[in-house]
Amino acid sequence: MSTSKPEFQFEFEWRITVFAALLVPLMVGLGFWQLHRADEKTALAAAFETRQQQPPATLSMLWDQPAELLAYAPVRISGHFVPGAYFLLDNQTRDGQVGYEVLSVMQLADAGGSVLVNRGWLAGAANRQSLPQVPTVDGQVDITGHVYVAPGAPFLLAEQQFDNDWPKRVQAIEMAKFTPLIAEQVAGRVFPYPVRINAGERGALAVNWQIMNATPQKHQAYAVQWFAMAATLFVIYLLRSSNAWEFLTGSGRAEK
Numbered sequence: 001m002s003t004s005k006p007e008f009q010f011e012f013e014w015r016i017t018v019f020a021a022l023l024v025p026l027m028v029g030l031g032f033w034q035l036h037r038a039d040e041k042t043a044l045a046a047a048f049e050t051r052q053q054q055p056p057a058t059l060s061m062l063w064d065q066p067a068e069l070l071a072y073a074p075v076r077i078s079g080h081f082v083p084g085a086y087f088l089l090d091n092q093t094r095d096g097q098v099g100y101e102v103l104s105v106m107q108l109a110d111a112g113g114s115v116l117v118n119r120g121w122l123a124g125a126a127n128r129q130s131l132p133q134v135p136t137v138d139g140q141v142d143i144t145g146h147v148y149v150a151p152g153a154p155f156l157l158a159e160q161q162f163d164n165d166w167p168k169r170v171q172a173i174e175m176a177k178f179t180p181l182i183a184e185q186v187a188g189r190v191f192p193y194p195v196r197i198n199a200g201e202r203g204a205l206a207v208n209w210q211i212m213n214a215t216p217q218k219h220q221a222y223a224v225q226w227f228a229m230a231a232t233l234f235v236i237y238l239l240r241s242s243n244a245w246e247f248l249t250g251s252g253r254a255e256k
Helices: 013-052 175-185 215-241 245-251
Strands: 073-092 098-107 116-124 141-147 168-170 195-197
Touching: 013 215, 073 116, 073 175, 116 141, 116 175
Parallel strands: 073 168, 116 195
Antiparallel strands: 073 098, 073 141, 098 116, 141 195
């Protein structure tokens, strides 16, 4: 008695085929997108490390530079914080506690304009009904930090509306809208990007800046998951639509 190896047979079922044809390319595309994000994060980390080795520049030297040259550029600024003129960036958590990032308006001593300085994180009230008391900084200060250029447009559920009162609680940093508000409070032009203050500087609050919200390794792990799911779905489709298992294992009907 012998067993004959079966011929490969494929049974086309349009619903399963459409399902697999849509999802497999989608999963593969998401995998390659995650690899692309990993490359971007690697380049971002390298750019940050390179620029942190540079000596701090004054804003007057950087004012008209393009965004790609300003991102994470170390700066030294001198001026005074305008009393009461600050934004509270909402929904910023730290160690499980809800709070705000405090962005204060600083009138510059050397450039004749102003800049928005992100002083770091401050805890908020649990009931969210009252705003926190922000520590004031009197007199002229000399601080260091780095220019922060957001990687993309902020995600907003609705357009932000502002009144004339300070401080202003905001959901995202929109410099295009903040600039005219700051210009009304402080004479002169406004630097187009906020400066994140360094830890330990006068006026700094809780400072622990994250350069990226996900490491390149995490994006690579996500890519592997997407590729694995695509491969699994394709194998399931192949086994469901054909006799691939019998064909590969050589199992078939017995012959006398």
